[in-house]
Every structure is written in C-alpha cells, then in structure tokens.
Amino acid sequence: MKALLLRDLRLAFRSGGGFGLGLAFFFLLSVLVPLGVGPEGGTLGRIAPGILWIGALLACLLSLDRIFALDHEDGSLDLLATAPIPLEAVVAVKALAHWLVTGLPLTLIAPGLAVFLNLPAAGYPWLILSLLLGTPALSAIGAFGAAITVGLRRGGLLLSLLVLPLYVPTLIFGGEVVRRGAEGMALGTPLALLAAISLGAAALLPFAAASAIRVNLR
Template identity: 70%
Template structure:
C-alpha cells in the first residue's frame, strides 16, 4: 500500500494535477469574490465560510477524473485487480493520494486565503479543523465517482453530476461550523457531524468503489 501511495503521489505531481492546479483555482475563486460582491468588510466576513468551502469543493473536483484514469489507460488497474492488495485497499489508497495532493494543500491554504475575505483570525482554527476533517470525505466520494465513470468518454461531466449531490452534507456541516464560530457560538456539534460524514464515507465507499471497478474491468475484458 505504501508503494502504491508513493507511486500515485509521483504520478499526480508529474501529470500536473497535484498541488498547483487545485491551489490555483482556490486562489482565483477567493480573489474574484470581492470583485463580484464588493469590498464591504462585513459582507465578506459573513459569506467567507461558504465561499471558502465552495471554492475548496470545486478545487477538489478538478482532479477527480485522474484518480483511476491513468491506471485504466495503461492497464495498471487490471494488474492491481489481480494483486494481493484488495480493490477496497486500492480505492482507499487512491483517495488518500488525491487528498494528499489536493485536499491537504487546500486545508493549509484555507486560513491564509480567509484573510482576503476579512475572516476573523479567531475563526481560523475552526476553519482549519473543518477543512482537515471534511476534505478527506471529498476525496473518498470523488474516488467512488471516478470508479463509476472510469473508461467512459467525456466522463468528467457525468462525474461532476454524480459527486456534487454527495458533497452536500460535507459542505453544509463544514461551512456551518465556521459560521457558528464566527458568530461566537459553539462549533463542536457541526464538527462532530462533519467527522461522522467523513468516517461514514471512508468506511463504506471504498467497498462500493471496489465493486464498481470490478464490474468495469469485467465488462472491458
């Protein structure tokens, strides 16, 4: 599993879909928001939680189609299916590699970009915690969506339509935790619910992704 994770990290960086692409999109969205809604500090501070989480979600969405695509094209996925590592483990490792190259940089950049939206510095720890807890769910859900659409022509649009509804609970609880903290209320419940969503997706979706991958491999044989 460690060797597969290391290989996927190297492929993600070499393919140009790793650290740079998601961060660049994240930065562009956050920078453009003040131009669209105006420079009012109070307005930006009020909408900052939602904007940051939507930007992080869309940034993670950019590279989902590459999770299994390269392995499918060169036949590595079929070899992985016959390896001692179960397909559930392969799906989980792929999701972990996506999070390390996309979700983790977004998590670290979130508090810095929050300054551009006049986010209260006291809220930054909650923002960091919500992104750290919630972004793994985005990667695991994305891995499931990528498994469903792997091998399909122009599957990127179908992938987006498939995973965006599944992202809604993570988006709601993540943004709500930051909003409650900004209003001086406790964000513990929202963070616990967000953690529950992440744990649930990590426990269930790798099995669903593995089942879909086996079906796709059999149908292409």
C-alpha cells in the first residue's frame, strides 16, 4: 500500500496531475474576486468564507479525472483489480494521494490567500481547521465519481456533473464554520457535521467506488 501511495505521488508531481494547476486556480480566484467585487473590505470579509471554500472545491475538481484515468490507459487498473490487495484499499490509497497533492496544499496556502479577501483574523484558524476536516471528503467523493466515469470518453464533464451536487453539504458546512468562527459564534454543530461527512465518505465510498470499477472493467 505504501508503494502504491508513493507511486501515485510521484506520478502526480511528474505529470502535473493537478498539483500546480489547483494551486494556481485557487490563487487566481482569490486575486480576481476582489477585483470584480471591489475593494470594500466589509463586503469582501462577508463573502470570504464562501469564496475560499468554492475555490478549494473547484481546485480539487480539476484533477479528479486523473485519479484512475492514467492507470486505466496503461492497463495498471486491471492489474490492481486482480491483485491480492483489496480494490477498496486501492481506492482509499488513491483518494489519500489525491488529498495529499491537492487538499493539503490548498489548506496550507488558504490563510495567505484569505488576506486578499479581507477575512477577519478570528476566522483564520477555523479556515484551516474546516479545510483539514472537509477536503478529505472532497477527495473521497471525487474518487467515487472518477470510478463511475473511468474509461468513458469525455468523462471529465460527466464527472463534474456527478460530483458537484455531492459536494454541496461539505461546501455549506465548511463555509459556515469559517463564517461563524470569524464572527465569534458557536460552531460546534457545523464543525461536527463537516467531520461526520468526511468520516462517512472515507468509510463508505471506497466500497462503492471499487464496485463501480469492477463493473466498468467487465
């Protein structure tokens, strides 16, 4: 499993599998929104939680189609499906690799980009915590969507249509955690729900994704 994780990480960095692209997209969105909305700090501060979470969501979405596509093209996916390693574990490792090259870097640079959006200082630690709790769900849900569309022509568009509605609860609760944290409000409920979504997605979706891959490989 460790070898598979390291292999996926190497492929992501060598082929530019969404690592730099996602960060660049997140940066550009954070810079362009103030230019479009205007320099009024109060307005930017109010919309900052939602904008930052939307940026992280779309940045993760950019590289989802590569989770299984490269393995399907070179035949590695067929070997992984017949290997002694459970296919569910393979899916979980690939989702983890996706999070390490997208979700984690986005979490680390988000506080710096929040400066452009005038996020209140009280919201910074909650921004980091919400992304740490929420972005694993984005990768797990994305791996499920990528498993459904693997091998399909122009599957990227279909993948986006499938995954985006499933991302909505994570987006809502993630943005709510940051908003409440910035305003000094109680945030136990959205924080717990955000963590529950990630834990549920990580526990259940690898099994659903593995079943979808088996169907597509028949």
